[in-house]
Every structure is written in C-alpha cells, then in structure tokens.
Amino acid sequence: MNLSLIRIIAGATFRESFRSKSFVMLLVLYLAGTCIAPIVGWISGTDGSIVTADLIFSLLSIVGVLVATATGTALVHTEIKQHTLYTVLSRPIHRWQFVCGKYLGLCAALIAGQLIMLATGLTMMALNGLSLHIGLLWAGLLITLEVCIMAAVSLTWTALSSPLLAAVFSLATYAVGHFVHGLPGLMYHLEGVQIMLVAGLASLIPDLGYYAYRNEAIYGMPAGSDELIALPYALCWITLLLFITTSVIRRKQL
Amino acid sequence: MNETPVIEARGVGFTYTGNWLQKITALHDVTVSVPTGSIFGYLGANGAGKSTLIKLMMGLLRGHSGQIRLFGEDIGNPKQRTHLGYLPEQPFFYENLQVHEYLSYLGHLSGLDSATLKRNAERVYELLDLGDLRKRKLGSFSKGMRQRFGLAQTIIHEPKLIVLDEPFSGLDPLWRARFRQIFTEENKRGATLFFSSHILSDIEDLCTHYAVIDHGRVLEQNRLDALFEQAPLQLIGTGPMPKEATRASDNSWTWVFNDDQRQASLDAVHACGGSILRLERQKLGLEEYFVQRVAEHHAAGPATKEGGSI
Numbered sequence: 001m002n003l004s005l006i007r008i009i010a011g012a013t014f015r016e017s018f019r020s021k022s023f024v025m026l027l028v029l030y031l032a033g034t035c036i037a038p039i040v041g042w043i044s045g046t047d048g049s050i051v052t053a054d055l056i057f058s059l060l061s062i063v064g065v066l067v068a069t070a071t072g073t074a075l076v077h078t079e080i081k082q083h084t085l086y087t088v089l090s091r092p093i094h095r096w097q098f099v100c101g102k103y104l105g106l107c108a109a110l111i112a113g114q115l116i117m118l119a120t121g122l123t124m125m126a127l128n129g130l131s132l133h134i135g136l137l138w139a140g141l142l143i144t145l146e147v148c149i150m151a152a153v154s155l156t157w158t159a160l161s162s163p164l165l166a167a168v169f170s171l172a173t174y175a176v177g178h179f180v181h182g183l184p185g186l187m188y189h190l191e192g193v194q195i196m197l198v199a200g201l202a203s204l205i206p207d208l209g210y211y212a213y214r215n216e217a218i219y220g221m222p223a224g225s226d227e228l229i230a231l232p233y234a235l236c237w238i239t240l241l242l243f244i245t246t247s248v249i250r251r252k253q254l
Numbered sequence: 255m256n257e258t259p260v261i262e263a264r265g266v267g268f269t270y271t272g273n274w275l276q277k278i279t280a281l282h283d284v285t286v287s288v289p290t291g292s293i294f295g296y297l298g299a300n301g302a303g304k305s306t307l308i309k310l311m312m313g314l315l316r317g318h319s320g321q322i323r324l325f326g327e328d329i330g331n332p333k334q335r336t337h338l339g340y341l342p343e344q345p346f347f348y349e350n351l352q353v354h355e356y357l358s359y360l361g362h363l364s365g366l367d368s369a370t371l372k373r374n375a376e377r378v379y380e381l382l383d384l385g386d387l388r389k390r391k392l393g394s395f396s397k398g399m400r401q402r403f404g405l406a407q408t409i410i411h412e413p414k415l416i417v418l419d420e421p422f423s424g425l426d427p428l429w430r431a432r433f434r435q436i437f438t439e440e441n442k443r444g445a446t447l448f449f450s451s452h453i454l455s456d457i458e459d460l461c462t463h464y465a466v467i468d469h470g471r472v473l474e475q476n477r478l479d480a481l482f483e484q485a486p487l488q489l490i491g492t493g494p495m496p497k498e499a500t501r502a503s504d505n506s507w508t509w510v511f512n513d514d515q516r517q518a519s520l521d522a523v524h525a526c527g528g529s530i531l532r533l534e535r536q537k538l539g540l541e542e543y544f545v546q547r548v549a550e551h552h553a554a555g556p557a558t559k560e561g562g563s564i
Contacts, residue, residue, distance in 0.1 A: 005363060012351060012359040019350035082346040087407055090312045090340035090417075091363040092332045253270070254314040 005093050006101040013075070013105025018112065022070045026063050030117050033059040034124045041128075049130045050218060056121040057139060057214040064114050064147035069170040072106060072154030077163040080254065089254070096246040103155055103242055107148050114144040139217035142227060145234045146211035150174060152241035153206070159248040173205060181209020206237045258326065260415050260446045261288035261311065265320035268306055280306040281470045283320070288448050288463070293441050295457035295478075296450040297544055298467040304450035305343060306470075308419050312340055324415070336365055339413035339445075343420040345404040349393025353384055353403060356392060357410055364411035371410070378406040381436055397424035405433065409440060416440060418449035422456055434460055454541040464540070468548045481543060482535070486510050489519060490532040496522045506531060 017023055034056050041052030079085040079102075089098060118140035126132055153173050157166035180202040187195055210230045213223060268281040280303045288294045298304045309315040311322055313329060322329045325337065347356060354375065361371040379385040382402045387395075392403060401424050408416060416437075422430050437447055437460055451457050457464065458478070465475035489509045495501065496519075499509040507528075511519045523530060 008359060008362045012348070012355070015355060016348045016350050083342055083344075084346050084348055086312070086314060086342040087340065087345065087347070087360060087404075088363065089314060090335055090338065091360065092334070092336045092365065093363060094332055251316070253316065254309070 002097070005097050006104065009088070009093075009098060009101025010105035010108060013102050014108045014112075017071050017075065017106050017109035020071060020074070022074065023067055023109065023113065026067045026070070027113055027116065030059055030063040031120060033063070034117075034121050037124065038128045049128070052128060053125055053130055053136075053218045054215070056125060057136075057143070057218065060114070060117050060121055060140060061143045061146065061214065063117065064110065064143055065150050065171075065174050067113060068106075068110055068147045068150040069154045069167050069174075071109070072151045073158045073163045073166040073170065075102060075106060076155055076158040076249075077166070080252070083254075085254065095250045099155070099242060099246045099249050103152060103238075103245075106151050106155075110147050110151055111144055114140070114147055118144075133220065135213075135217035135220060135223065138223055138227070139214040142211040142213050142230055145230055146208055149206050149208070149211075149234050149237050149241075152238045152245075156241045156245045156248075159245045159252070174208065176205050177208035178212060180205050181207050181212070207233070210234075258290055259287040259323075260290045260325060261286065261294075261448060262323040262326075263287075263307065263311075263320065264322075266307065266310065266322055267319040268310060268315065268317070270306075279470060281310075281318070284467070284470070284472050286465050286472055286475060288446060290446055291441070291444070292462045293437065293447040293460050294449070295461035295464040296448065296467065297452065297454065297457060297464060297540075298450065299452060299548065302467045303470040304467060305419055307467075308340075308417055308448075308450060311417065312338075336411075337414040339408035339411065339416045341404045341408040341416075341418045341421055344397075344423060345400055347392040347395075347400065347403065350391055352389050352391055353406075354388040356403070357407060360407045361410045364413075366411050374410050374412065378410055381409075381439075382406050382432075398426060398429060401425055402429065405436065409436075409445075412443065412445075414445055416445050416447045416449075418447065420451055421449055422451060422453050430456065454539075454544055458540040466544060466547050468551050471551075473547055473551050478540070481540070485536045486512050487516060487519075488534055488536045489523065489530060490534075491523055491528045491530050493529045494527045496526050496528065498522075510536060 037052045037055040037059070038048075040055055041048035041050075044051045085098065089095065118137075121140075122132055122136065125136075150170065150173075154166060154170040157169040157173075160166070161169065183198065183202050187198055190198060210226050210233055213227050216223070263284055263286045266281055266284040267279070270278045270280055272278050284303070284307060286296070286307070296304055296307070306315065310318050311324065311329060313332070313335070324334045327334055351359070357375050357378070358371060361374065366374065379388060382405060384402060384406055387399070392400070395403065401421070405421065408418070418437075421433060421437075425433060434456065441447055447460075449457075461478050463476070464478050464481065466473045487510070489499075489511070490502075490506055491499070491509070492506045495507040496509060498511075499507040501507050509519060509523075520530070
C-alpha cells in the first residue's frame with residue numbers, strides 16, 4: 001500500500017479546495033455572520049451573550065456543512081465531467097488511492113476552514129465580553145468532526161448521482177441525521193416489528209446528534225457519554241462511506 | 255527498431271451502456287500492434303472509436319473483451335503506467351493550482367523524486383515556453399496554453415510510451431510545428447508515440463506506422479513507407495502515346511499503372527514508338543488514401559459498420 005501517493009493527491013486537493021471560490025465565499029459569509037451576531041444578541045430581548053454564542057456556533061455548523069457539501073459534490077463531479085482525473089488516473093495509482101486522497105485533502109481544507117472559523121468566532125465572543133471555556137472548544141471540534149462526516153456523505157452521493165441531487169441528498173442526510181438521534185424517545189408508541197423497522201432504517205443514516213454539543217457547551221454543561229464515542233463513530237461512518245464511494249468509482253466508466 | 259510491441263490489442267471489443275441502458279458498441283474485434291520506438295498514427299473520423307481504445311489502455315474504461323497488453327503485460331496493474339504519458343483530448347486541469355504545483359503533483363505521482371522533477375520541469379518549461387507562466391493558475395489559461403501544459407505534464411517524467419489524443423487540437427500553426435518537433439525529439443530520446451488524429455497532414459509528416467479505424471473496426475495497419483510503396487507508377491512520355499495515356503498540355507503525356515503492369519506498359523510504349531521522359535511513383539497523400547479506404551468500407555455495406563457514435 002503506497003500511502004505517499006494518497007498524501008500527494010491529498011496535498012493537491014487541499015490546495016485546490018482551499019482556493020476555490022465557493023470555499024472562500026462561505027468563509028466570508030461566516031465572518032460576516034460573526035460580525036452581525038453581537039448585534040443580534042444586543043437587540044434580542046433575552047440573554048444577549050447566549051444568543052450571540054448560539055448564532056456563532058450555529059453558523060459554524062451550517063457554513064461548515066454547506067462548504068463540505070458544495071466542495072465535496074463539486075470536487076468529484078468536476079473530476080469526472082471535465083476529465084481532470086484523466087491525467088491523474090493515467091499515472092500508476094489505484095482508484096481507491098485517488099478517492100482516499102481526494103477525501104483526505106478535502107477534509108484537511110475543511111478542518112483548516114473550521115479552525116479559522118472557530119478561532120474567529122471565539123475571538124469575537126471574547127471581544128464582546130463573553131466568557132470562554134474548554135466546552136466551547138470541544139463543541140467546535142465536534143462540529144468539525146460532523147463536517148468531516150458530511151464531506152464523506154457528499155462524496156458518496158456524488159459518486160451515486162448528479163451534483164445537484166448529491167447536494168440535495170447530502171443536506172437531507174444532515175437533517176435526517178440530526179433527527180434520528182431523538183428517535184428512541186419518539187418510538188414509545190411503536191411495538192415489535194415497527195420498532196425494528198424504524199431502528200433499522202435509522203441505522204442507515206449517520207446519527208449526527210453525537211456532534212450537537214454546542215447548546216450544552218454554550219450553557220456551560222459538561223460533555224456526556226455521547227460525545228466520548230463521537231470520534232470512533234465518525235471514523236466508522238467515514239470508512240464505510242469511503243468504501244461505498246470507492247466501490248462505485250472503481251466500476252465507473254470514465 | 256525493436257519489433258516487440260509496446261502496445262498490443264487483440265480482438266478488443268467494447269460496448270458502452272448509454273442512457274436508458276441503451277447499448278452502443280464502440281469497438282469490434284480491434285487488433286493493433288504498436289512496435290517499440292515507432293511513431294504510430296491512429297486515424298479515424300470523429301466517432302470512429304479512437305478515444306475508446308485509448309481510454310481502455312489507460313484503464314479509464316473497463317469491461318472490454320479481448321486482450322490489451324502494455325509493455326508486454328496485460329493492463330490492470332497500475333505500475334505499468336509508470337512509464338506512460340497521456341495527453342487527453344481537450345484536457346482540463348484544476349483551475350486553482352499553479353503550473354509548477356500541478357507539474358510537481360503529477361510528476362510525483364509518476365514516481366519522480368524532487369531533484370529529477372526539478373530538472374525535468376526546467377526542461378519542459380523551456381520546450382513549451384512555460385517558464386514565465388509557472389506561477390500562473392491554470393484556470394486563466396487559454397485552450398492553446400492548456401494544450402501546451404497538457405503536453406508538459408505528459409512528458410515531465412520522460413515516459414517510454416506517450417499516448418496523445420488529438421494533440422494538435424486548439425494549437426496555432428507555430429505551436430503545431432513546435433509540437434511536431436517535440437514529438438520527434440521525444441522519439442529520438444527513445445519514446446514510442448501513439449497518437450490519434452484526424453489532421454492527416456500532421457500524421458503523414460511524423461508517423462512511421464499507421465492504423466485506420468472506422469466505426470469501431472481497424473481497417474488496416476501498416477508501415478507508412480509501405481503505404482507509399484503501394485502508390486501506382488506514373489510514366490511521363492512524349493511522342494506517340496498508348497491509348498490508355500492522358501495527353502498533358504505541354505505535348506507530353508502521362509500514364510498511370512500498377513506495379514504488376516509495369517513491363518507490359520513499357521512494352522506498349524515502345525511498340526507505339528513513344529519516348530519515356532520519366533517513370534516515378536505517384537505521390538499518394540495519406541488523406542486521400544484514408545478517405546478512399548473509409549469510403550470502401552462504407553460501400554461494403556451496413557454489416558461492417560455497426561459501430562456507435564463514440
């Protein structure tokens with residue numbers, strides 16, 4: 001297994017993604033949002049600091065997912081549609097190395113973007129006199145993990161469908177992924193086969209509730225057991241999704 | 255020239271699955287053999303199946319019948335592509351990478367170390383006049399500039415086999431001439447060149463071998479000089495002329511015949527008392543030969559041309 005080839009592909013993908021217009025535009029959108037957040041907090045009738053922090057962290061999650069979806073779907077689609085991968089796959093590499101390299105490069109760009117946004121958000125909170133604590137950093141890192149899962153989700157949907165459909169399916173996966181975490185509490189009126197059926201269907205979607213610690217963090221609540229399994233859970237899903245993407249790309253006629 | 259084929263396709267067939275599972279057969283029983291050290295022109299009209307065979311060789315398309323061998327081994331092992339350079343038709347590249355970053359990326363993927371890469375990059379910058387553009391992003395390149403960069407990435411690792419799909423597309427006459435010069439230099443370096451084109455004058459100037467493909471079938475392949483040897487003889491004479499000859503404007507006449515009619519034709523000229531000024535082989539253009547060969551194939555009937563529009 002030649003990992004250096006994956007590293008080379010990841011490096012080029014990182015540069016390409018980090019410099020893409022959609023990536024930069026969404027980062028600018030986030031920066032604009034963090035500037036507006038204190039004003040929204042100030043004009044809200046409730047606790048302004050909570051509203052400001054909530055807005056900054058919600059933007060971090062939403063913009064992160066949008067960047068992952070936009071960049072992830074465009075990445076593979078552009079490669080296939082514009083044939084940019086012809087000059088890459090005609091080199092001595094396997095297609096799985098190409099997919100892994102693309103994903104890791106995209107993730108590196110997304111993580112860099114998330115860290116820039118998190119640092120900006122925390123700085124903005126500090127400048128507005130909000131107290132910072134380790135829980136906020138932990139919440140930001142969990143959102144980053146969630147974004148990495150969403151990058152894998154968008155790559156898989158792009159391999160299976162068109163970029164527009166892939167974007168729609170990815171965002172739907174994000175919405176359903178947050179819904180399934182609260183599903184056990186809603187199944188009290190179901191029984192037997194119904195429970196198995198619903199639980200079975202829910203297991204087909206990554207449970208993104210593990211990464212929704214931001215509300216608790218803003219209110220200063222400690223992390224629970226859910227957050228502890230967030231990393232291994234993310235790695236399992238990413239591995240599975242990359243396996244599916246690779247299986248599809250390997251069979252694709254280019 | 256070593257006669258071990260660097261590319262060998264035997265009985266290759268390929269069918270695309272189009273929209274609504276429609277089957278389109280792009281290649282039928284294609285057999286092509288490309289000798290090491292040759293410059294091999296692969297001729298065909300648009301949709302004849304040229305790019306399909308190339309994509310199969312590159313591993314970009316899968317599921318063919320028959321056998322394709324590169325460097326004497328069945329395709330499938332990516333390591334074979336270490337010594338292979340490929341310029342796709344109308345190449346596109348990542349828009350946000352600079353020229354030097356992209357060359358470094360693809361050079362490293364081909365296994366070059368940093369020192370060799372640096373040396374080879376300087377060589378291709380000079381060959382393709384890209385030195386001043388090394389910091390430019392490829393998204394700002396025109397079609398011709400992309401083609402130049404495309405060739406740069408093809409030869410950056412000094413491959414033994416260079417596969418070019420319509421390499422002259424989008425180039426002005428000066429750069430077409432420069433490309434031809436580079437191809438000749440690469441061939442002298444020891445590379446085998448395999449390229450598809452429908453600009454036949456370019457192939458005629460460069461190639462040592464050729465194959466003609468139409469509707470997914472290879473109609474013919476040969477050495478280019480053997481093709482020229484097939485051209486008919488042309489006798490130019492004066493005085494009394496045989497009845498088969500054609501009178502020219504300057505009192506001379508011309509008679510065209512094949513090699514097997516040579517002695518009989520000379521005897522006929524002597525018998526009628528004519529004088530021979532010149533006996534030479536007629537210049538046969540590849541373009542007219544190609545048109546004639548494809549027309550013959552079309553005239554042979556629909557059964558032989560069921561290939562798709564690929």
